[in-house]
Amino acid sequence: MKRAGFTTVWLPIALLLPQLMIIAIFFYWPAAWAVQSSFYLQDPFGFGSTFVGVENYTDLMTNTEYGKVARFTLIYTALVTFFSLSIALLLAVKADKVIKGAKSYRTLLMWVYAIAPPVAGFLGLMFFDQRNGPMTEMFQTLGWDFRLGADYNSTATAMVIVAVWKQIPVNFIFFLSGLQSIPKSVREAALIDNRSASGRFWDVTFPLLAPTAFFLLIINITYALFDTFGIIDTLVRSEPGNNPVTLVYKVFVDGFRGNDLGGSSAQSVILMVLVLLLTVFQFRLIERRIHYT
């Protein structure tokens, strides 16, 4: 491989500077600030703060409310990730077989991707509206007294459905391009070697999609954990009450509604560590296992 080089050190530094500054101002600085304030107890009226050490953290560990939110976040993330990946994969496998109209099909699915999370949440509100939402009516026909915003399970279901719906297009596009990058002749060789279509899928197609699937797995976990904030905020109408919320939403509620900046910062730090672990895990595994060429 050919390596290009710079003759001076200043040019690369100058080129990197804007990017580094953005990262520093919008990430490292707030992150450092969060770490620092997680060791302090803020006065709710903004009159100074007291150093309390790790008390904010130990409080969280013993707080049953926090445990409940963490458990819900785990289930929510697992459900959103599972359904948005599996439905997208199913759609991609079907779309891969279609030759005519494949382009318009892809574009149509892609539109959903362009919708901002709060708008997706708002669309969700309409679908799950108490009086005339089609989804509410459907659940009611099925014998479920569906009440968005008032009943814990109803809200949780709506949150999962809207979040999944919003994420499917991204996964679909990645899966489809992954499928289309499998050499035609490899699939044909499998066609000669194995008469069962599902056997061919699990033995050949799916393993060759694994790098894509693994990348998407991490992306989807991150999405469910963090990027569904807008959807949740809209669906719970900014009134957490007895509605389910995720950890990220709780950071916001405790910090900005409850004015508990110290506790909220401690929660942020825990989430940062979680992301860090996910990232390390991703790179380790990608480098180790799922690389064929």
Add this chain to the structure above:
Amino acid sequence: MAQVTLDRVRKTYPNGFEAVQPCSVKIPDGELVVLVGPSGCGKSTLLRMIAGLEDITDGALSIGTDVVNDKDPADRNIAMVFQNYALYPHMSVAKNMGYGLKNRGASKAEIDAKVQEAARILNLGDYLDRRPSQLSGGQRQRVAMGRAIVRDPELFLFDEPLSNLDAKLRNQMRIEIRALQQRLGVTSVYVTHDQVEAMTMADRIIVLNAGRVEQIGTPTEIYEYPASTFVAGFMGAPPMNLLTAQIFEGALKLNEDTVLPITAPAGMGHKVLVGLRPEDVRLGGDGSVLFNVEIVEELGANRLLHGKLGGQDFSLSVGKDEAARTGVQPITLPVARVHFFDPDRGTRI
């Protein structure tokens, strides 16, 4: 093992393009048949129809005694070697070779035994645990061969299996594949655009041109009696000389000065194409035919002399010991080895 019969097999692609015109061939049990022709003439299409990877538009295809038009590729008891090898990138060499057997319910011991045997034949014993990406082009080619022989098929199909290898490896693999095929005695269809591969490997050659079968025959038949100007020009390097001659009172005239000392075929109009293989023509002679040599091409084992005969392009080949120079010189034409073709239809007379 089985004979393969194509009965007016035809292929029209969904866009209306007729890639293979009705084609009838009988491939005897155990023979290696080479499908040869220029790129885009429909070789792969024909082979893929035999494999079941492409629908047959019309006609009947039988492997053994069964018509297999509607059978899935996996049910045709065939094995195919692809141009880019089409190995499963996520499986080891051993798994690649054993995958087909596994799906037919073979026991693990049986698969192991067959894979080991194939690895021994193909010198792949040290590589069984490697992934395809960790192998050289030649080794991948061998794995593809191994995957084919492990299955013990009735029919081998090869689609330009050597075209991704360098020249030296290509010559070596050509011989190995031929030897292996003869040893196993499996009926084979081998697609190539390389006439040398066709001549050296085939029991029988099928020459395709623009979706049409031009000629079917043994390599000798094809070379000695090309059925058309297309076959004459395609098979053999350097290609056969084709001279347009006027028939004038039984003599063949290239122009006012040059009359060939060859008797014109009976029953022709006033024009005919005269085919002469470059290696059949000799330097020297009584001076009745003069060849104006413009270029001498050195090939090591022999030399090619290119120039004009009676104003038309002409080449001849001489051994490395013969003196060769440019300029006008007498030549002798092989009276017994002249080919005549219809100038309008290109068919042999």
